[in-house]
């Protein structure tokens with residue numbers, strides 16, 4: 629029986645690249661400290677826009693091979709972060725990328741947005757009962773920016789935590805397990821505004837434009853932040869390298885990055901979390917996802 633690390637975290641994301649953008653430095657930090665970091669990605673990102681011209685043939689309306697390509701990008705990103713436990717919800721390709729909100733792909737019967745909630749959540753509950761994490765991290769109810777796969781990932785993660793803890797859910801299929809703490813990704817408004825101001829002051833950036841604060845997912849009032857993980861320079865560098873590994877989706881330029889919309893935004897070294905479904909904490913943010921939070 630191999631030793632199971634005392635500290636275990638489960639990150640649930642919609643597409644390959646979300647984990648590095650939202651939690652790359654956090655994942656690298658805890659992995660380096662010997663915690664078990666498990667990532668579950670719900671789709672292969674088959675419907676993404678492709679940035680590099682030389683990869684344009686992968687697009688869903690061309691070869692439709694972006695999904696398998698992004699599996700490789702994600703594996704490279706995990707190597708950069710030192711994360712060894714990574715899974716796709718229900719197995720690779722079980723749920724297809726649903727496309728942006730309002731896209732015709734939202735109606736595909738095989739897409740994640742159309743997945744029956746308890747079916748998808750049961751796949752994830754099995755991972756929760758196996759890994760038995762104290763900490764679960766996912767998106768807020770809006771998925772950060774309303775993307776159907778992000779909204780669905782939130783719903784599936786929250787439902788899976790319920791099912792995993794319920795002794796009446798699939799008795800005999802793993803001991804029930806209650807996650808100790810669930811967090812939602814967020815970004816404090818002051819951090820976004822400082823980062824965008826820094827980008828506006830830099831003439832030398834590589835992007836066509838600069839994002840607006842309303843383009844950044846999960847922006848909250850500073851007081852809503854319960855935990856701010858400053859993983860340090862080394863792990864921030866690993867985050868940037870992991871984001872570069874997602875080259876079909878992300879362009880990185882120093883302390884900034886852009887998605888295929890080519891709108892620059894800050895590449896955050898400190899990553900922020902709010903308590904799921906709870907009011908703002910009383911005190912200042914703590915620095916550790918396992919630490920007590922005065923709520």
Ligand SMILES: CC(=O)N[C@H]1[C@@H](O[C@@H]2[C@H](O)[C@H](O)[C@@H](O)[C@H](O)[C@H]2O)O[C@H](CO)[C@@H](O)[C@@H]1O
Pocket residue numbers: 643644645646673674675676677725726727728775877887888889890
């Ligand atoms: C970060 C993230 O969630 N990316 C998703 C998103 O990608 C956006 C989409 O391609 C949009 O059309 C672009 O304008 C935008 O720049 C992209 O970030 O949606 C994709 C399709 O569902 C998804 O594959 C990608 O991972």
Ligand SMILES: [Zn+2]
Pocket residue numbers: 642643646775778
């Ligand atoms: Zn995404």
